[in-house]
Amino acid sequence: MPDKNALKAYWKENVRYLIILLLIWFLVSYGCGILFVEQLNQVRIGGFKLGFWFAQQGAIYSFVMLIFVYVRLMNKLDKKYKVEED
Amino acid sequence: MDVQVWTYLIVGVTFAIYIGIAIWARASSTKEFYVAGGHVPPLANGMATAADWMSAASFLSMAGLIAFSGYDGSVYLMGWTGGYVLLALLLAPYLRKFGKFTVPDFIGDRYYSNVARTVAVISALFVSFTYVAGQMRGVGVVFSRFLETDINNGVYIGMGIVFIYAVLGGMKGITYTQVAQYCILIFAFMVPAIFISIQLTGNPIPQLGFGSDVVGTDVSLLDKLDGLMTELGFTAFTDGNKSTTDIFFITAALMVGTAGLPHVIVRFFTVPKVRDARLSAGYALVFIAILYTTAPAVAAFARTNLMDSVNDKHYTEIPEWFGTWEEAGLLAWGDKNGDGVIQYRPGKVFAEKAPVFSGEAGPSGQRLVSNELLMDNENELFIDRDIMVLANPEIANLPNWVIALVAAGGLAAALSTAAGLLLVISTSVSHDLVKKQWLPDLSEKGELWIARGAAMLAVIVAGYFGINPPDFVAAVVALAFGLAAASFFPAIFLGIFYKRMNKQGAIAGMVTGLGITVFYMMRYKLGWIGGPVTADDWWFGISPEGFGTIGMIINFVVALIVCHLTPAPPEDIGEMVENIRVPVKN
Numbered sequence: 001m002p003d004k005n006a007l008k009a010y011w012k013e014n015v016r017y018l019i020i021l022l023l024i025w026f027l028v029s030y031g032c033g034i035l036f037v038e039q040l041n042q043v044r045i046g047g048f049k050l051g052f053w054f055a056q057q058g059a060i061y062s063f064v065m066l067i068f069v070y071v072r073l074m075n076k077l078d079k080k081y082k083v084e085e086d
Numbered sequence: 087m088d089v090q091v092w093t094y095l096i097v098g099v100t101f102a103i104y105i106g107i108a109i110w111a112r113a114s115s116t117k118e119f120y121v122a123g124g125h126v127p128p129l130a131n132g133m134a135t136a137a138d139w140m141s142a143a144s145f146l147s148m149a150g151l152i153a154f155s156g157y158d159g160s161v162y163l164m165g166w167t168g169g170y171v172l173l174a175l176l177l178a179p180y181l182r183k184f185g186k187f188t189v190p191d192f193i194g195d196r197y198y199s200n201v202a203r204t205v206a207v208i209s210a211l212f213v214s215f216t217y218v219a220g221q222m223r224g225v226g227v228v229f230s231r232f233l234e235t236d237i238n239n240g241v242y243i244g245m246g247i248v249f250i251y252a253v254l255g256g257m258k259g260i261t262y263t264q265v266a267q268y269c270i271l272i273f274a275f276m277v278p279a280i281f282i283s284i285q286l287t288g289n290p291i292p293q294l295g296f297g298s299d300v301v302g303t304d305v306s307l308l309d310k311l312d313g314l315m316t317e318l319g320f321t322a323f324t325d326g327n328k329s330t331t332d333i334f335f336i337t338a339a340l341m342v343g344t345a346g347l348p349h350v351i352v353r354f355f356t357v358p359k360v361r362d363a364r365l366s367a368g369y370a371l372v373f374i375a376i377l378y379t380t381a382p383a384v385a386a387f388a389r390t391n392l393m394d395s396v397n398d399k400h401y402t403e404i405p406e407w408f409g410t411w412e413e414a415g416l417l418a419w420g421d422k423n424g425d426g427v428i429q430y431r432p433g434k435v436f437a438e439k440a441p442v443f444s445g446e447a448g449p450s451g452q453r454l455v456s457n458e459l460l461m462d463n464e465n466e467l468f469i470d471r472d473i474m475v476l477a478n479p480e481i482a483n484l485p486n487w488v489i490a491l492v493a494a495g496g497l498a499a500a501l502s503t504a505a506g507l508l509l510v511i512s513t514s515v516s517h518d519l520v521k522k523q524w525l526p527d528l529s530e531k532g533e534l535w536i537a538r539g540a541a542m543l544a545v546i547v548a549g550y551f552g553i554n555p556p557d558f559v560a561a562v563v564a565l566a567f568g569l570a571a572a573s574f575f576p577a578i579f580l581g582i583f584y585k586r587m588n589k590q591g592a593i594a595g596m597v598t599g600l601g602i603t604v605f606y607m608m609r610y611k612l613g614w615i616g617g618p619v620t621a622d623d624w625w626f627g628i629s630p631e632g633f634g635t636i637g638m639i640i641n642f643v644v645a646l647i648v649c650h651l652t653p654a655p656p657e658d659i660g661e662m663v664e665n666i667r668v669p670v671k672n
Contacts, residue, residue: 021171046306063168
């Protein structure tokens with residue numbers, strides 16, 4: 001069992017991951033899909049206006065990727081601090 | 087074979103599967119009844135969560151909603167998927183580590199208080215009951231439209247099926263039926279979408295199809311639709327009518343509410359390990375995203391098809407399906423200018439929510455409506471939004487078995503969500519009230535029987551509301567999210583991430599958050615308090631649907647202030663919090 005300081009460090013790293021991932025989460029949905037949708041709509045990808053695409057497609061794909069990135073990061077972190085379940 | 091026979095066949099087979107699974111997965115202990123023994127593999131839990139989550143509304147109504155609101159419909163798409171990121175990152179792993187049965191369990195233990203537990207139970211019951219009534223109604227509606235039975239008989243059949251597998255199998259039975267239901271509903275949603283995407287754009291992937299060029303032209307489908315709409319005076323499909331502020335707040339309320347819904351959270355108690363909880367949240371979102379990224383494409387296809395085949399056409403030359411859905415009361419035409427041509431424009435045909443038919447046929451053969459036509463606009467076409475998913479296969483001329491499949495899919499979506507909610511209701515009663523508060527000495531066997539009894543009672547109450555829907559149900563379902571956002575999310579989040587949070591803070595936060603949100607809804611949505619209101623009276627221009635975000639912020643602020651004016655929580659709570667933050671035991 002790791003000691004108290006190691007657990008503190010584990011938690012600190014975890015929270016840092018969370019902050020970064022949630023910033024991206026905010027950016028792709030509230031940022032690209034809502035606040036800056038007008039500006040992004042000036043840009044086109046294929047037959048889509050970019051802002052509209054983010055709001056109805058891109059944000060959702062990003063959410064899926066964010067969770068899987070988080071799963072990977074945490075599995076590594078669990079190993080690093082030897083707190084993974086067997 | 088005709089549609090009726092196909093529908094009976096497919097629906098009959100799916101029901102037989104659900105009952106078979108229920109008999110195979112009987113629960114023999116409370117742990118099996120509440121959390122399926124904690125043995126569900128992450129992939130299966132992901133599917134079950136997706137079916138649990140996607141309700142009759144997601145399956146039948148959401149694409150229609152987007153078809154008629156365009157960009158504004160993004161609030162549902164982002165709101166009902168983005169919440170899973172919050173769930174996976176902020177709640178699920180820690181609640182799994184905590185390792186008990188219910189959300190009130192966590193709140194009651196973390197805040198060392200039966201008052202907190204009771205507040206959580208009341209919120210859970212309120213959220214779940216408002217939501218489940220809609221599902222039972224959904225079952226009835228699908229039955230009545232596809233099998234021409236009475237809505238009420240449909241509700242009875244739905245009650246019977248849910249009763250068998252929820253009461254018998256508890257969470258174990260529900261989980262494995264939900265896996266089957268997910269497969270059926272996603273297949274039923276995707277098949278027509280792929281067919282229609284190929285027809286309109288030649289691209290078999292609907293997610294790409296609605297940005298591809300329309301067959302035989304070099305204009306993309308969305309551009310064509312925008313063009314059609316602006317030409318007739320509608321707002322373009324890719325632009326919205328709602329203010330940015332309102333879109334922002336509604337999306338946030340739906341996201342945070344999703345993360346706070348008890349029937350979704352409990353699904354993460356059913357996996358064996360903490361890392362399974364994280365992973366299964368990822369799987370769940372993949373399975374949900376398949377439907378949620380297809381829905382806007384279906385919406386755009388359906389709206390285009392509808393305008394192409396009906397607008398500015400003579401009634402006598404439009405396709406046959408128009409008559410079928412006119413018969414069902416989901417379409418109606420009031421020929422305001424008497425020219426025999428259907429004009430589809432912005433505005434309401436009549437003031438009422440649904441057409442009333444006089445029983446006579448008009449000069450072109452249409453069903454005459456006796457509603458008074460509003461002459462302040464030129465629109466002559468009434469469309470019920472639910473028609474978009476229901477009638478899509480017919481509008482696109484797809485084979486009969488596809489239409490039957492849509493019926494089975496709608497039923498799967500409604501039944502799976504209803505079962506998950508009923509389980510939350512029954513556990514709240516048997517575990518959080520009876521076992522934890524009233525009869526702590528109750529044997530496990532006794533608790534299991536009470537859980538079954540409570541599930542039975544909940545099915546009956548839900549069925550009653552399905553048959554006699556209170557007027558406010560439709561309005562309140564969307565608001566259930568606001569309530570979940572304003573009550574559970576802050577309490578659970580602070581319980582994990584803020585060790586200093588004590589019971590006084592948590593209770594004060596939940597009560598004020600919930601209180602102000604309920605007040606706002608009664609005042610501005612239901613009109614039960616004070617005089618009539620318009621959108622101009624909303625605080626900061628935030629609609630009742632988005633107010634849950636404000637409720638949540640108030641919950642956080644009040645909890646933090648009260649927490650610092652009152653004593654710190656006992657030491658063993660600090661240890662408990664440290665313990666749930668790490669996957670292994672320490």
